Amino acid sequence: MRLLRYASPVEARTKARRRSVEKGGRADVEPRPRVRLEVDERRSQLIELGLAQFASRSYDDVSIELIAQQAGISKGLLYHYFPTKRAFYVACIREAAARLLARIGEVPRDAPPLDRLRAGLDAYLGYVRAHARAYVALMRGGIGVDPEINAVIDETRASLLAQLTSDMAVALPGGSDTVTSPLLRVALRGWIGLAEAASIAWVEACVEADTRTDASKGRRGEGAEAGAERPNAPSGAEVRELLTQALIAIIEGALKR
Amino acid sequence: MRLLRYASPVEARTKARRRSVEKGGRADVEPRPRVRLEVDERRSQLIELGLAQFASRSYDDVSIELIAQQAGISKGLLYHYFPTKRAFYVACIREAAARLLARIGEVPRDAPPLDRLRAGLDAYLGYVRAHARAYVALMRGGIGVDPEINAVIDETRASLLAQLTSDMAVALPGGSDTVTSPLLRVALRGWIGLAEAASIAWVEACVEADTRTDASKGRRGEGAEAGAERPNAPSGAEVRELLTQALIAIIEGALKR
DNA sequence: CTCCTTGTTGACTCGTGTTCAATAAGAGTA
DNA sequence: TACTCTTATTGAACACGAGTCAACAAGGAG
Structure with missing residues (x-):
């Protein structure tokens, strides 16, 4: 934070008066309305x-x-x-995270854990598909080693994980209602990394397939369904099942140890 | 690139001569040797x-x-x-990536796929454990949404994936020697995201456990073994097995579709 | 209409990225 | 040893973007 040295009040008023005089002499300079x-x-x-x-x-x-x-x-x-450019960036990143989490938060909470997971993943994949650039900027954007930004992103991941996988560990044999095993903690953190990387890869495949389809059949517009089948990209349901089965396998593997 | 306006050669020589004279008058100002x-x-x-x-x-x-x-x-x-600060940053990021990949590249290539995967993961986890900050800085990006930086990181991920999982798809029932299924491609990309997130979570758990152990038993120094057992952090072998089993499950799941 | 609050402005400062003419280190040659 | 040439190195100058703040004016309340 620099300390700027500005004119004293007397000097400033003198300048302001000079400016008024000069403005008075120029009818063509219109001050822009605030x-x-x-x-x-x-x-x-x-x-x-x-x-x-x-x-x-x-x-x-x-x-x-x-x-x-x-x-x-x-x-x-x-x-x-x-207050600063960085604070502006932090605010934007927080907003992006809030929107993503709000989307997942719309999923009903009264269904069994596995249904909730599937519905949550559908919402998640739909959001990523619809807001790919914002999502990538949020999760992979970063401005280097910055504790505050990293905290926002880590909190977002933790919230995502909690919302998507709530009660999943309980629902499996040998599970409990609190995650006490360090290995299970690492496993769950790993799974959210899997979800992130797979969703980004999926969207890229969709975009590429869209580009290819558009080039061969002419423009179809922006109305293409997010989950529609494409010869060179998986469907949203396929990706969701992949992530679901992976989570089950990962949790079971970690609970065995 | 901006066009700077510097003194003309004549003016510059005149200035240089003036500087020589002034320097001549100051015996206390010693030019630093190059x-x-x-x-x-x-x-x-x-x-x-x-x-x-x-x-x-x-x-x-x-x-x-x-x-x-x-x-x-x-x-x-x-x-x-x-040429620019950004180019300097790109060069540093490329170097970090090259070192990580070199470490994985030291793993012998003549073992069966599963053994190679395990050895590769051990090397990978060892590298991450030893160079946590550099690794995080590399994978998490540093200057926002930048195509060139993103390309470096994506290429690093792709190379990591290729080296760690070479021939794994072949070794499993229904596999083939080229990855043609779009879903399998997404799955493998997801797995490297899993490896990344899990390794970071693991290192954080190790650091936390070290801090806790240090606080309760006094300083042990930097010589603690990377794979040593800690009550609150998984061992490297546990994490490696977690990643190995996850890869197998993910590939099998994708091949079923 | 007047007064007060506070959103808004634009000229200005300064730190950091960048440029480039000049200099000198060091190798090669006679 | 002296000279020449190449090129690594310098430091002063410059450009520009982040940040500052005294002054102003929009708009609401009384």
């Missing part, structure tokens, strides 16, 4: 813009100036809302 | 420093000035070796 928004509204606008930019370019390529221009505001206003 | 290294040597030095810094702080916190100071050189020299 548009005042509610705090919530402006903050949301900025975060939307941030989400879009951070999902498609590197952190350094997203400048404060760019965001301010897109929002039609001054840079100073962005700093009114977020 | 230390000239071989290109390979200097480049290696810089990359070592970069690896250390990028493994412990965010990309933005690692400044060109800092690296230059640590190397005892000028900033300009760093630019002689790497």
Whole structure:
């Protein structure tokens, strides 16, 4: 944080007076009207813009100036809302995580564990399919060794794991209602890594298959179903079953030790 | 690339002459002797420093000035070796990836697939245990959504997968010598994500267990064995078996479809 | 209409990434 | 040893993006 040395109040007023005089002499320079928004509204606008930019370019390529221009505001206003560029990035990442978790949170909670897992995975895969870039930016974006960002991503993974696999360990032979085995903990953490990597690989396969299909049969538009069969990409149901069976195998393997 | 406007050659020579005169008048200002290294040597030095810094702080916190100071050189020299800060980062990331892959590449290739997998996983886990910070920095990315960095990391993952799982698909019932099933491709990509997440979780558990053991029994030093038993962390062999069984289950599951 | 709160501005500072003319280390040759 | 040539190295200058803050004005309340 630098300490800027600005003009003293007397000097500043003198300058302001000079500026008024100069402006008075130029009828062609029209000051742009200030548009005042509610705090919530402006903050949301900025975060939307941030989400879009951070999902498609590197952190350094997203400048404060760019965001301010897109929002039609001054840079100073962005700093009114977020103390630093990094804080702005953290806020955007938190928002992306919240949206993903909200989507999974819509899954009904009163079904048996295995049904809940399947429904959760369907929701998860649907979200990833629909918001691939944001998801990849969230889970794989990072800005290096940054404790706060890493904490957000780790918490997101932990929440995802908890929501998707709640009660799964109980439902299997030898399971219990708390995860006490260190190996099982490692196994579950590994499984969420599996889910992440597989979902990204799946979406990439879907995009590639779409591109190929579009090239050979002409444009079909954005309405293609997320779970539709493609010759070169698995269906969402197939991936979901893969992840489901993998989880069962992994938990059983860890409980045997 | 910006076009800098520097003094014309005439002006520059005049300035240089002025500087010589002023220096002549100051016997206390000794110019620092230049230390000239071989290109390979200097480049290696810089990359070592970069690896250390990028493994412990965010990309933005690692400044060109800092690296230059640590190397005892000028900033300009760093630019002689790497065109931009980002290029320097890419070079460091590539080096980290090469070292990880070299470690796995030391595993003998003439054993059966399952033995090779186990040996490869042992080497992998040993490397992660010994170079946790560098490994995490490599796999978790550092400058947001950047195609080149992402390509390096994805290629690393692909190479890791290929080396660890070579011929595994063949060795199982229904397998073949080329991976043609899109679902199997997604499954294998998922498995490497599992390996990654589990290894990181494992190392974190080891570090935590070490801290706890140190606090209760006093310092044991850095010589603790990577695979040694700890009450609150799995052994390396346990994690390796977990990953091995998971791979078998995942491949079999994918081959059934 | 006046007053007050606070969202907003734009000129400015400064730190970091980058550039480049000049310099000198070191090898090769006579 | 002296000279020449190549190229690693320097440090001052520059560009630009992150960040600052005094001043301003939109909008609501009384």
